[in-house]
Amino acid sequence: MEPESDKKHIWDKVNNWEEELLFLKSIIDKTELSETIKWGGPVYVYNTKNVVGIGGFKDYFTIWFFNGVFLKDEKKKLINAQEDKTKSLRQWRFTSKEEVNEKEVLEYILEAIENEKQGKIIKPTKKETIVSELLEKEMNQNPALSEAFQKFSPYKQYEFLEYIETAKQEKTKLSRIEKVIPMILGNIGLNDKYR
Structure with a gap:
């Protein structure tokens, strides 16, 4: 593991959620996704396909699923941040670390990876x-x-x-x-x- 200080720059924008995001990160690290940096934040990919991303905003921090539309979402956690623009992206928002249930989050991520493997995507046609x-x-x-x-x-x-x-x-x-x-x-x- 590289020393924490090297990681700091990524989190500048979201430093009020640093600990929470590192916790989300630690959950995602248990899966086969690999981390890349896109749009100034961590995005986790499976075979170059974007699966999930994490980020912090003023009032919440979030994990988003690029093809979240296909998740069963039995816990009713996911929201579509921009109803009219976003066809497939879904966000799961948290306002505290306590809200993050590792087991549930992992289930969602594993389902998202499974969907990716099956090639579930929204076809524009x-x-x-x-x-x-x-x-x-x-x-x-x-x-x-x-x-x-x-x-x-x-x-x-x-x-x-x-x-x-x-x-x-x-x-x-x-x-x-x-x-x-x-x-x-x-x-x-x-x-x-x-x-």
Whole structure:
């Protein structure tokens, strides 16, 4: 074991939870996961796949499961920190070391590793289809547009539809449609310029 002082720098941000995080770390060390540092904090990987991470925040410290959505969560401990953004990440938050039940935490981690071994991941292809009535209307009036749209891969079609339909107001949807029509006709994907 390297002397504690070498480890200090990792925990600068979270030094009010140092002891608690070292305790979580000691639990994770009992598994086959290996520790890496990503995003300024420890992340534990199995075969290069992120399985769990730990970190401290102002009011709590947490262990998060990258594919936590697949955990049975019988103890009802996991929360989805950003309901709309996060499909698979789940957090288990603690506010004191006493709250950390080593046996339970280990069970969750072992289950997460097992899921990783079975290759359970959320596949982006399973997206629920989005219907854009406004775009449909445009395409009905403009067969060339409809034909051009059909040439895109389902994924790129989805990106257009998502872009249009995530607008809250009809007028925004319409202005987004205006914007994408020339792209569709020019066979340019919504995010092509960023790829």
